[in-house]
Amino acid sequence: MNRVISLISLLAVSVGGFAQSTSEKLLMVCGDSKVLLVDYQQGQDSIPAVVWSWDAHEAMDLPTEYRTRKFNSMDDCKAIRQGEQLLVSSSSGAIAVLNRKDKKVVFYASVPNAHSIELLPGDLIAAAASTAPNGNRIMLFDQKHPEKPLYSDSLFSAHGLVWDQQRKSLFALGLTVLREYKLVGTKALKLVQEWTIPGHSGHDLQPTPDGRHLFLTEETGAWQFDLKTHTFTKIPGFTDAPHTKSVGRDRRGQFIYTVPEESWWTYHVRFQHPSHALSFPTMKVYKARWFRP
Structure with missing residues (x-):
């Protein structure tokens, strides 16, 4: 109980x-x-x-x-x-x-x-x-x-x-x-x-x-753009996935991201470094963000 x-x-x-x-x-x-x-x-x-x-x-x-x-x-x-x-x-x-x-x-x-x-x-x-x-x-x-x-x-x-x-x-x-x-x-x-x-x-x-x-992000994966050199490189430490809908990182280095499971939506918000997942079984989740006021 x-x-x-x-x-x-x-x-x-x-x-x-x-x-x-x-x-x-x-x-x-x-x-x-x-x-x-x-x-x-x-x-x-x-x-x-x-x-x-x-x-x-x-x-x-x-x-x-x-x-x-x-x-x-x-x-x-x-x-x-x-x-x-x-x-x-x-x-x-x-x-x-x-x-x-x-x-x-x-x-x-x-x-x-x-x-x-x-x-x-x-x-x-x-x-x-x-x-x-x-x-x-x-x-x-x-x-x-x-x-x-x-x-x-x-x-x-x-x-x-x-x-x-x-x-x-x-x-x-x-x-x-x-x-x-x-x-x-x-x-x-x-x-x-x-x-x-x-x-x-x-x-x-x-x-x-x-x-x-x-x-x-774009349909093949995720990138980072250097605002000083204006160059694109892969995001260090982040596992690429096609059609990633959102990706972010907090100050301690933990990534938050969403990848479609059906069509354009997912039922999970996923994390890396450390890895974890949160489930939203009744919601078609599109993006997730760290709350950074």
Whole structure:
């Protein structure tokens, strides 16, 4: 009986605000209409300890079309502003910014086949619109004016976005290229450099903890891009897998990644150094991130 109670407790999701974990090793998991915050150290075997969740289907502050249709396939999630807010994107056609504490949606916008979202200075929001009618582009929004794109630039199969605060650059990943953009004033971006990626069909783009590289994935495996030398190499210590949907590493060197088990989704979040796996049997998981506010 005590074991059953323990397992139920581990699976319990906070209904109200975020339940503060005693551990600082947290990860974010997104898929279906949900975003989860999971305590890595409090899980039992493969059972995740979910300490916070947001389900778009239950977000009554979203318009009906967004709540029931445009957030059915969550594909990216990131923490911003010291972890007090989250960025989310959905390939069903939307992006949003939400508060972690009260789960209030403070910004949303329609983005065709949205695959990534990033916060830029001046409360600007960049979104990657992948292959779709009116997609294949990078879009720029002002949080004060939802649903009104300020700027867009064509990028076929746009999939990944990273704002590099040190270089004051937005890096964007498409089908075959990695690009660097600079902000022009408060309403536009300017393309300044472009590199052909190894492999084909760029997918995930994430910064390394030291800020010196970007991790990127494509259909044959995963790579790192040196932001100083502008060269691509295989990620040291990471086991390659085709069609890796997301990859990241914490400051201690542990990798977190997702690889499809069926079509584009998986039921597990996997780790290396040390190796481990967490199971999400009722969720079509797309990406997982270390929670780095």
